[in-house]
Amino acid sequence: MLVSVFRGKFALVLKLIFLAATSAILGLLAQHALAQGEFAIAIFLIFAILSINFVYLTSKSIPLKFFLPGLLFLLAFVVGPILYTLAMSGFQYQTGNILSKPEAIEQLIKTGVAQDPDQTIFDVTIGKNKAGEISILYLNTTTNVYAISTEKTRTIEPASGVKMNDFDVPSSSPNFTALTTDELGSLDASIPKLKFFYDGEYYLGLEGFQAASLYKQAIRYDEAKDQFVDLATGDIYKDNGRGNFANVNNKEQFLGSVGWRAPIWFEHYTKLFTEKRLRAPFISVFLWTISFAGLSVLTTFALGLLLALALNKAIRGRRIYRSILILPYAMPSVMSILIWGGMFDTEFGAINNLLGTHIAWFQNAAFARAAVILVNLWLGFPYFYLVASGALQAIPSELSEAAAIDGASPRQIFNKITLPLLLKILSPLLIASFAYNFNNFNLIYLLTGGGPIAQLDGDIAGGTDILISYTYKIAFNEGNSDLGLASAISVIIFLLVASISLYGLKKSKVLEDFA
Amino acid sequence: MKKRLSVVSFAAAAAVALAGFAAVPAHAAGGEIVIWADGQRGPNLQKLMSQKNDWVAGYSFKIVSYSSFDALKAAFDNATEKSGPDIILAANDWVPTAAKAGKLAPVTLTPKVKEQFTAGQLFDLSYKGKLYGLPVDVNNVGMIYNAKLVKSAPKSFGDMVDYYLANKASLKAGLCVAGGGMSWGALGVSTALGAYPYKIKDDGSVDSADPMNATTVAANVSKYLLTSDGKSNGFFPATDTGCKDNFIAGKVPFAIIGNWEWKDYLAKGFAMNLSPVPGTASGTYAPSFGSVSGALLTTYAAKHGVEAGAKTALFNIFGSRTGARMYQKIEGRPAASKDGASFSPTAGQKGFAKVAGITSLPQIGAILNGDKTSYWDALPSFWTAVLVDGKAPATEAAKLAAIYKANLAKGISDL
Numbered sequence: 025m026l027v028s029v030f031r032g033k034f035a036l037v038l039k040l041i042f043l044a045a046t047s048a049i050l051g052l053l054a055q056h057a058l059a060q061g062e063f064a065i066a067i068f069l070i071f072a073i074l075s076i077n078f079v080y081l082t083s084k085s086i087p088l089k090f091f092l093p094g095l096l097f098l099l100a101f102v103v104g105p106i107l108y109t110l111a112m113s114g115f116q117y118q119t120g121n122i123l124s125k126p127e128a129i130e131q132l133i134k135t136g137v138a139q140d141p142d143q144t145i146f147d148v149t150i151g152k153n154k155a156g157e158i159s160i161l162y163l164n165t166t167t168n169v170y171a172i173s174t175e176k177t178r179t180i181e182p183a184s185g186v187k188m189n190d191f192d193v194p195s196s197s198p199n200f201t202a203l204t205t206d207e208l209g210s211l212d213a214s215i216p217k218l219k220f221f222y223d224g225e226y227y228l229g230l231e232g233f234q235a236a237s238l239y240k241q242a243i244r245y246d247e248a249k250d251q252f253v254d255l256a257t258g259d260i261y262k263d264n265g266r267g268n269f270a271n272v273n274n275k276e277q278f279l280g281s282v283g284w285r286a287p288i289w290f291e292h293y294t295k296l297f298t299e300k301r302l303r304a305p306f307i308s309v310f311l312w313t314i315s316f317a318g319l320s321v322l323t324t325f326a327l328g329l330l331l332a333l334a335l336n337k338a339i340r341g342r343r344i345y346r347s348i349l350i351l352p353y354a355m356p357s358v359m360s361i362l363i364w365g366g367m368f369d370t371e372f373g374a375i376n377n378l379l380g381t382h383i384a385w386f387q388n389a390a391f392a393r394a395a396v397i398l399v400n401l402w403l404g405f406p407y408f409y410l411v412a413s414g415a416l417q418a419i420p421s422e423l424s425e426a427a428a429i430d431g432a433s434p435r436q437i438f439n440k441i442t443l444p445l446l447l448k449i450l451s452p453l454l455i456a457s458f459a460y461n462f463n464n465f466n467l468i469y470l471l472t473g474g475g476p477i478a479q480l481d482g483d484i485a486g487g488t489d490i491l492i493s494y495t496y497k498i499a500f501n502e503g504n505s506d507l508g509l510a511s512a513i514s515v516i517i518f519l520l521v522a523s524i525s526l527y528g529l530k531k532s533k534v535l536e537d538f539a
Numbered sequence: 540m541k542k543r544l545s546v547v548s549f550a551a552a553a554a555v556a557l558a559g560f561a562a563v564p565a566h567a568a569g570g571e572i573v574i575w576a577d578g579q580r581g582p583n584l585q586k587l588m589s590q591k592n593d594w595v596a597g598y599s600f601k602i603v604s605y606s607s608f609d610a611l612k613a614a615f616d617n618a619t620e621k622s623g624p625d626i627i628l629a630a631n632d633w634v635p636t637a638a639k640a641g642k643l644a645p646v647t648l649t650p651k652v653k654e655q656f657t658a659g660q661l662f663d664l665s666y667k668g669k670l671y672g673l674p675v676d677v678n679n680v681g682m683i684y685n686a687k688l689v690k691s692a693p694k695s696f697g698d699m700v701d702y703y704l705a706n707k708a709s710l711k712a713g714l715c716v717a718g719g720g721m722s723w724g725a726l727g728v729s730t731a732l733g734a735y736p737y738k739i740k741d742d743g744s745v746d747s748a749d750p751m752n753a754t755t756v757a758a759n760v761s762k763y764l765l766t767s768d769g770k771s772n773g774f775f776p777a778t779d780t781g782c783k784d785n786f787i788a789g790k791v792p793f794a795i796i797g798n799w800e801w802k803d804y805l806a807k808g809f810a811m812n813l814s815p816v817p818g819t820a821s822g823t824y825a826p827s828f829g830s831v832s833g834a835l836l837t838t839y840a841a842k843h844g845v846e847a848g849a850k851t852a853l854f855n856i857f858g859s860r861t862g863a864r865m866y867q868k869i870e871g872r873p874a875a876s877k878d879g880a881s882f883s884p885t886a887g888q889k890g891f892a893k894v895a896g897i898t899s900l901p902q903i904g905a906i907l908n909g910d911k912t913s914y915w916d917a918l919p920s921f922w923t924a925v926l927v928d929g930k931a932p933a934t935e936a937a938k939l940a941a942i943y944k945a946n947l948a949k950g951i952s953d954l
Contacts, residue, residue: 041925060621120639129639131838145649205597209570213844232850233595237647281667282641301911332738370927374782387777387927479912479920480938503636503908 035443043080047073065402068104072096100499106518114289116309119504121267121283128284129245132252135280140226142166145194145237150230151214153179158211160228160236161186161200163193172200173220173228193234209235243279292512305485305494306513313490314395317461320400321454327401327498329446333438336416347411353406361470364399386475389487396488400467404457408450415449416442438481455528459521468493472517490533491517572840572849573601575615575624578610578798580675580832583869584628587856590865594855597850620641623839625849628675629750631663631830632904635953638666643835645669646850652754652858655876658743659901662831672835674875676867678721679829680795681894682727683804684747688792692814695821696731697795700763703774711790713774715782716817718797721919723828726900727795727816728775729918731825732759734936736914737906737950745903747943747951748929753940756930759819761927770929777922795827798873798891810889815898829873829899906950910941916940 054069075096079088088095107164123131146162153159161173161181170216181197189195195202203211220228220236228236243252243261243482252261252269261269261279267286271277296306331349352360366372367374368385376383423445424437432440447454468474474489474497485494491513552600564566572595576584581604581807605611614628615637623642637643648670653661660674684692688706693699703713716724726736733755764770778780786794795816796804815824834857840849856862860876867874871885873892893940907914917939924935 060619073681077870119636122640127641135645139647142645145647147649209597209848210846212570214848216841216850231647231649232852232854234851234854235647235649253949275622281638283639369780370778372777384777384923384927387923476923477916477920478924479916480942481923482912483910503904503913504910 104407109511116286116288116505117508125284128282132280137239138242141236148236149195178221292509309485309494320461321457323401324404326409327405329412331409332412392488459524463492465492545846566688568596573624574626576628577604577611578606580839595851625840643671646836672833674831676872679895682816683810711785714793716782717794727825727827751940753936757936760932771926774887777926784887797953801887813890824898826900828902829895830902905953908948910949
């Protein structure tokens with residue numbers, strides 16, 4: 025009965041509905057991506073639509089019918105981000121260098137204006153003159169004369185014909201008709217860009233719908249030479265190849281506040297090893313990451329195995345003990361970490377109260393590291409208890425029985441038989457656990473925030489920072505985030521974790537078995 | 540047959556997909572101004588819009604609230620041309636970063652709007668000489684004292700320390716930071732001891748000629764916060780954890796609290812026993828941050844074709860006395876205007892406005908965010924070094940002074 029549902033015309037109709045719906049959703053996403061200028065995403069989505077329809081509507085490849093969803097997700101959420109991170113690691117991509125170059129030039133031109141020295145600003149009404157041109161009517165408060173300005177002209181309007189509104193702002197005159205609110209709204213996209221004529225040097229730029237200031241362009245962009253000229257000083261600002269227009273006479277002086285993402289190729293990678301300010305913390309963080317991951321695996325495995333061995337024998341209440349031991353694993357780790365954080369508090373924490381001490385756990389690097397390892401032990405031992413329990417069941421009891429008959433002590437049985445066999449079974453999991461802890465961001469971020477950091481000594485990495493939390497700090501620093509450098513470190517982390525994982529897979533012979 | 544069905548299915552899939560394309564609105568409806576705010580200001584702004592719907596004739600408003608200030612910041616950091624707001628209610632120290640990211644558009648105020656605010660408040664929302672929004676409300680801290688423990692406000696920093704040392708057995712600490720954390724909230728303590736990140740001249744400009752004196756700070760730290768053997772005397776904890784609970788429980792006589800949390804203390808029966816942190820000399824007071832939150836104009840407004848409407852909204856809502864009064868009546872914070880205290884709705888807010896009026900330091904992100912080490916990281920590190928690690932105050936104060944000096948130089952060149 026069930027089989028018939030997945031075969032025949034009914035199944036085909038279901039498939040077609042599914043394909044149509046999937047295509048429609050992906051089509052919507054592609055359209056959004058195109059609208060936002062995300063062409064790579066749009067191309068991928070269109071590729072996904074075509075490949076899904078091709079694979080499921082033809083019989084060219086049966087295995088692809090099973091693999092395609094996974095492959096598409098792999099491309100979208102693994103390969104794509106890796107490639108993007110790799111690409112960004114070669115760019116000057118930090119606070120102040122976020123936009124694209126054309127966007128940055130557009131903003132520099134727009135903001136490269138100067139108000140007149142008196143910061144003159146008039147209340148204005150926006151409307152049309154007799155010729156139907158967009159214009160503004162205002163009282164020039166410096167000369168006490170009413171005027172109508174269009175983009176090209178300025179005409180004096182006799183005071184007698186000007187009518188004022190409730191706020192004493194000129195609102196109409198014989199040569200001027202104010203725009204309605206609907207008309208103003210429909211012109212909002214264009215009128216902020218208008219420059220109304222004032223005196224040749226200055227123009228009137230609108231500040232909303234009710235005011236206009238006197239401005240003049242302070243810089244000029246020469247597209248052919250790709251440079252800006254400061255119109256007041258004559259200084260020239262050229263593309264410095266690093267995402268900013270810099271003064272040719274003073275390379276440290278940049279134009280405006282915005283720059284753009286510029287390719288600097290492998291500079292971030294070389295900086296990590298050549299600049300002492302980055303190299304020293306990078307190496308210390310790297311060493312601590314290795315230590316943290318290694319110690320975490322060692323301690324959690326040791327405790328898990330110990331408990332598994334203890335409960336491997338039939339003892340009274342074994343089920344209850346087993347249930348209790350799994351509890352830390354069942355509890356959301358975020359909650360556990362925060363509770364542990366409170367327990368380690370210097371003033372009010374349960375640990376200091378129990379020990380009768382006043383240890384500043386998170387203000388001292390050694391104590392903070394001990395706390396991190398301890399909390400990770402609490403979070404991680406149930407996992408190894410479970411897998412070790414399972415693995416112990418898989419070791420034939422005849423082996424230890426035979427050894428015992430031959431006169432081996434329990435310690436010898438454990439050292440020579442149980443442990444080697446267990447390690448053989450569990451080594452892929454140990455390696456996977458090492459790789460997991462290598463990137464255990466949650467624990468570090470929630471428990472210590474990577475601290476303590478000796479900022480007074482200029483340190484940028486904390487005592488418990490691991491590579492991933494260190495990267496996060498560089499990428500999302502409040503004042504100055506450096507996404508390019510963070511991407512370079514991410515690439516290095518990826519290479520390390522990928523190497524560890526490959527080694528793990530090789531060790532467990534998963535690939536060979538699969539082949 | 541199957542081939543024909545495949546062709547039909549292709550056509551059907553394409554038709555549904557095209558229908559999907561047609562169903563997507565190309566843009567939001569014209570004349571809609573989108574304002575982003577945090578979880579407290581957003582709903583209150585929504586109430587303001589429902590009370591008066593013609594702030595800008597012909598425009599409607601869409602208020603998007605985020606659960607917290609951090610969530611709002613994260614959303615703004617990730618905003619795109621299509622998703623970004625036209626106006627955002629943000630912290631003043633976001634201005635330099637957001638301006639550098641090309642997300643903020645400058646505004647020029649009419650004299651009528653300008654006269655509502657102090658030069659310092661406008662300076663708070665400026666970067667490289669350009670103003671990016673209008674001040675909305677003031678965020679500051681004040682020092683509250685427990686009248687059941689101490690009868691009157693302390694005259695000097697030493698008075699507080701003396702009281703603590705005399706009653707140490709029954710107290711957890713003398714003065715702690717309950718609001719604003721160990722950098723923003725604790726500024727008053729550090730300035731009382733002489734550790735200024737910068738000073739402001741009478742004309743409102745930054746005083747670069749009078750940096751922090753490390754020797755004075757080290758001497759004050761030793762005198763007021765340490766014992767003779769260089770360990771913390773317990774008066775001022777290096778962490779803000781538990782401060783609020785301990786103050787409320789009567790275990791700490793003095794606490795620095797934020798104006799946004801006053802109602803919690805009111806609910807616990809505390810009166811407005813509020814003052815700035817006293818200085819080391821009797822009758823003097825130490826500055827704390829008095830920063831403004833701002834309604835900032837974004838560059839997205841121009842991309843959405845509502846720039847003029849959004850600017851007008853800024854002037855009509857936040858730049859007018861009517862708008863500010865109406866909004867703060869709902870929001871309940873001290874309004875960011877010269878006469879904000881006169882129309883603050885609660886005694887608590889009037890009290891904080893008074894504290895800000897006695898002494899406050901504008902929060903200048905370009906200086907505080909620093910170059911290598913920010914003020915936000917350096918000050919907590921200083922507290923830890925001298926109060927927890929027991930390091931020599933002279934050495935640590937010298938390091939702090941060096942950081943402040945470097946940040947001041949970098950900030951001034953950046954302003």
